[in-house]
Amino acid sequence: MKKRARIVGALFAGAIVGALGSITTSMTACLVDFDEPDGGIRATEILAPDQGQFATVSPVLEHRCATLDCHGQVGRPLRIYSGNGLRLPNDAGDLPGTSATTTEEVTQNYYAVIGLEPEEMSRVVAGEDPPRSLLLLKKPLLLESHKGGPAFAPSGDPGETCITSWLLGTGVDTAACTQAIAGF
């Protein structure tokens, strides 16, 4: 009797799983647009470091990278706005050197950083690749050709420490971030 009940239960459970599978399949089929080359599924989601904590990191990029002759230019892929450099067009009268970097500019800087190499950024945030695999660090460290020369010291630069701590999600090293802009 007990054995029969178990068999009936298993059959019932199998039927439910099968039904759910059919429903899932049919729902997926509804979402897929086979007229699109990629099936209509845009795999654009990336893993990105914390946006809120970027407010502590942005000043490092502003001071070390965002001069008007480098990444403070609208034509750069890594375009960095800053209070003393390139300003996001605005009606508030914020011009270079007249006011601090705005929240909106910091947000735009965040988008520029995470959008530079989205796939590699995802791998770094997932812990699959080291932070130095990103152009964001390779260029200023001269691990790859950089027209602006070395923006960070080869080792032990607080700028790298600051950015790395943010990328790894271990808590931004605020002391390093502060130290990185001292004198700049």
Add this chain to the structure above:
Amino acid sequence: MSTRVLFAVVLLASCGDPVHDAELAALPGENPNVPVGEYHRAGQPCVLCHGPGGPASDAAFSLAGTIFAQPSSAVGVDNATVAFTDTTGSTFEVQTDCVGNFFVPRPGSSAPGPTWDPEFPIFVRVFKNGASKTMQGQIGRERSCANCHADPPPGSPLDFSQVGHVSLYDDGTTPPPASSNCPVSPVVAP
């Protein structure tokens, strides 16, 4: 034969840099009251001409610019010292002439004076007597001050990306009078 000539013409034409050419074409003309020489084109991006591909490339500069007295006018400051430190720690100092112009000749340049070939980024300070001004950021790659330190017309989109000409006395102090024994007027814009 005509094919060879055409090929040569295409080859020569392709050597040009259209961006550089456009920048050169956009420069204002020479001031008829200022002869071509160390005093000319104050406030303009010097290395555009005095650099690779420029019409004055034989007298190439590593760095060059103009130091003005105040932000609201363009009167050159004479005998100011412009002090550079490059990323290797190498330093170089140069004095402005009576219209505020200064230049650092590149090695091999026909321009007079000691040469310097700095490695970017570069830090810069300007001073004269008690007045001193340190650039808040570093120079990343630009050799002409005026490419960033320009005065766009008010309301121009360039307002968001240019910082006005270099001025030594913008803290409210009264600048010393402009040079009175300059061969040309040190006043670019009163």
